[in-house]
Amino acid sequence: MAHAFGAPEWAASLRDTINGSSEYRNAAAQWGVGFDGSLLLVFEPDPGLDRPLRLRLGLAGGTCQSAEFVGEDAPSAAFTLRGPFVVWRSILERKTLAATAILTGKLRVEGDTMALLRHTAASRALIHCVASVDTAW
Amino acid sequence: MSSMDPLYERLQASVEGNVLTPDQFTNDLLTNFGQIHHWTPRFVVEPRHATDVAAVVRFAREHSIPVSTRGSAHSQSELAISDRGILLAMRSMGEIHGVDAKRETVDVSGGTVWRDLVHYLKRFGLAPRVLTNNLGVTIGGTLAIAGIGVASFRYGTQGDNVEELDVVTGAGETVTCRPDDELFWHVIAGLGQVGIVTRARLKLRRARAMTRTYYLLYDDVRRFLADAKAAMDSGIWDHLESWASPSPQGTKPVAGRRQVFARWFYPFHLTVEFDPGSPPDDRALLGGLHPYEHLYTDDAPTIDFFERLVPVFELWRKAGTWEHVHPWMEVVLPYDTAADYIDQVLPDLPPGMLIGGHTLLWPAKGGTSRSRLFMRPPGDDLVGFGILPAIPPRYWPQVRPLLDNASRLSILMGGKRYLSGWIDFTPDEWRAHFAERWAPFCAAKRRFDPDGILNPGFVPLLGGA
Numbered sequence: 228m229a230h231a232f233g234a235p236e237w238a239a240s241l242r243d244t245i246n247g248s249s250e251y252r253n254a255a256a257q258w259g260v261g262f263d264g265s266l267l268l269v270f271e272p273d274p275g276l277d278r279p280l281r282l283r284l285g286l287a288g289g290t291c292q293s294a295e296f297v298g299e300d301a302p303s304a305a306f307t308l309r310g311p312f313v314v315w316r317s318i319l320e321r322k323t324l325a326a327t328a329i330l331t332g333k334l335r336v337e338g339d340t341m342a343l344l345r346h347t348a349a350s351r352a353l354i355h356c357v358a359s360v361d362t363a364w
Numbered sequence: 365m366s367s368m369d370p371l372y373e374r375l376q377a378s379v380e381g382n383v384l385t386p387d388q389f390t391n392d393l394l395t396n397f398g399q400i401h402h403w404t405p406r407f408v409v410e411p412r413h414a415t416d417v418a419a420v421v422r423f424a425r426e427h428s429i430p431v432s433t434r435g436s437a438h439s440q441s442e443l444a445i446s447d448r449g450i451l452l453a454m455r456s457m458g459e460i461h462g463v464d465a466k467r468e469t470v471d472v473s474g475g476t477v478w479r480d481l482v483h484y485l486k487r488f489g490l491a492p493r494v495l496t497n498n499l500g501v502t503i504g505g506t507l508a509i510a511g512i513g514v515a516s517f518r519y520g521t522q523g524d525n526v527e528e529l530d531v532v533t534g535a536g537e538t539v540t541c542r543p544d545d546e547l548f549w550h551v552i553a554g555l556g557q558v559g560i561v562t563r564a565r566l567k568l569r570r571a572r573a574m575t576r577t578y579y580l581l582y583d584d585v586r587r588f589l590a591d592a593k594a595a596m597d598s599g600i601w602d603h604l605e606s607w608a609s610p611s612p613q614g615t616k617p618v619a620g621r622r623q624v625f626a627r628w629f630y631p632f633h634l635t636v637e638f639d640p641g642s643p644p645d646d647r648a649l650l651g652g653l654h655p656y657e658h659l660y661t662d663d664a665p666t667i668d669f670f671e672r673l674v675p676v677f678e679l680w681r682k683a684g685t686w687e688h689v690h691p692w693m694e695v696v697l698p699y700d701t702a703a704d705y706i707d708q709v710l711p712d713l714p715p716g717m718l719i720g721g722h723t724l725l726w727p728a729k730g731g732t733s734r735s736r737l738f739m740r741p742p743g744d745d746l747v748g749f750g751i752l753p754a755i756p757p758r759y760w761p762q763v764r765p766l767l768d769n770a771s772r773l774s775i776l777m778g779g780k781r782y783l784s785g786w787i788d789f790t791p792d793e794w795r796a797h798f799a800e801r802w803a804p805f806c807a808a809k810r811r812f813d814p815d816g817i818l819n820p821g822f823v824p825l826l827g828g829a
Contacts, residue, residue, distance in 0.1 A: 248620075249616075249617065250617040250620070253616070254366060255706070260651065288697035307825065324765055326769045326773075327769055330769055330776065330787075331772065340776075341777070343699075344704075344773060344776055344777060345704045345707070347708045347773060348711060348712060351619055352619075355620050358620075359620065360666070
């Protein structure tokens with residue numbers, strides 16, 4: 228069932244998708260182990276999105292403990308991936324590779340960039356999970 | 365018809381070598397080993413000597429025609445091919461002028477093929493200090509890139525082992541230059557941007573008649589890198605070569621699509637030269653190394669060691685993959701990030717991509733090179749890494765993002781791309797690659813090639829410093 232992007236049901240569906248993904252479980256087995264793996268995805272407004280959306284994920288050891296859209300006053304995350312919604316939508320519709328968007332700077336990384344680069348397979352698998360959620364645009 | 369081109373007769377009259385026109389071109393002249401770019405030159409000139417090269421450059425300046433140089437065309441980017449310009453096919457200048465056995469040097473023409481030189485030098489008990497894996501390339505060609513081989517951890521690049529060059533500059537002047545001269549280090553690894561090598565005086569070394577190679581295998585990249593560093597630091601090895609070798613294990617999802625994945629192993633080949641009757645002490649040499657397995661020990665004449673990859677290349681030719689697209693992605697990494705980088709790139713590399721190619725690793729010492737334009741990360745301990753695939757042309761668009769991302773990730777992790785392979789830099793990326801050397805390189809281009817006619821289409825030096 229398709230959920231509206233930005234709705235709590237969409238975030239819950241994403242959590243279930245991540246936890247059901249063997250690709251993510253293997254690729255991210257070391258993500259968040261010995262360090263804070265929480266991640267904030269920031270969808271910046273543009274003509275396709277009238278307000279910013281912030282998706283906060285609790286991630287560790289290949290699993291997702293929490294996924295929720297949060298306000299600006301929510302606790303920060305150890306890592307942030309930030310970019311215009313048009314870039315995100317291109318990724319979510321699988322027209323752009325997430326790794327390419329990160330490596331070319333179309334998605335901006337805040338936090339320990341080198342740690343993220345050391346787990347590119349994990350970030351790619353995560354973005355694939357995000358793109359796999361049945362979305363009503 | 366060759367006579368149709370209004371400049372043909374004048375160009376032919378200015379040189380002793382052959383001038384070919386498009387009706388005489390063979391297909392191989394229209395591309396290079398990369399098979400990615402296909403350009404048609406206006407003329408191909410096979411120069412007979414340096415005077416011909418200078419005459420072609422002066423002719424090109426007079427008529428505002430670009431000039432590109434081609435050796436064995438092992439390049440994979442916009443080098444060794446020409447789009448409507450003059451292509452100087454330098455293999456016609458392959459003379460070995462003379463050996464100074466006492467000083468251990470040899471003078472060669474720029475179009476000399478390394479294989480020819482190696483076999484010629486055998487009678488003197490001499491060898492070039494550094495040899496590339498593929499000996500079928502020309503001396504002028506590899507000097508223009510840098511020239512890396514399995515002895516580079518001791519001697520640097522091939523360009524670091526040159527005493528003197530004769531160069532025809534983009535101004536059409538013939539200049540003899542040495543390592544103290546500005547021109548010299550803008551020719552070495554200079555991508556043919558400021559001058560064309562017509563003669564090189566190369567440093568040689570005494571070569572023993574035999575080699576012993578130990579074939580070690582590692583199952584852990586970090587243990588391999590630690591042993592590679594120990595081997596370099598020991599000072600006892602003459603040649604070090606390593607690969608990353610996949611063992612396919614099944615399929616797994618990568619971005620949702622199932623593909624074959626592999627367990628990667630790291631073959632490490634360590635070689636010493638020895639005199640017949642005085643074999644090396646295996647136990648002493650291998651003490652302190654920690655391989656997963658010692659697979660094999662091979663004794664071979666040194667000349668056969670130099671040619672060790674010929675059967676591999678012949679296999680690629682027989683399989684037809686020599687004609688595929690070769691977007692080789694080679695990079696020199698800092699030792700500190702090499703394992704992390706390899707950990708990220710290899711697990712998702714489909715082993716099938718490497719049919720007709722392979723994945724190279726080469727331990728290196730940055731301090732062995734004085735080259736200004738062979739860009740490498742700071743620090744002495746470095747690791748070269750290369751994905752060398754052969755891609756059927758129809759799959760190239762599908763594979764390209766993977767290699768693009770491997771290249772970008774390598775740069776973000778402190779690496780410097782090795783420019784013999786497939787390069788698709790933006791102008792900003794070119795500037796970032798050469799960093800503080802960019803402005804002097806641009807200045808040298810303006811000084812020695814004022815009309816910007818040499819090897820256009822690759823590095824945008826005239827776009828501004």
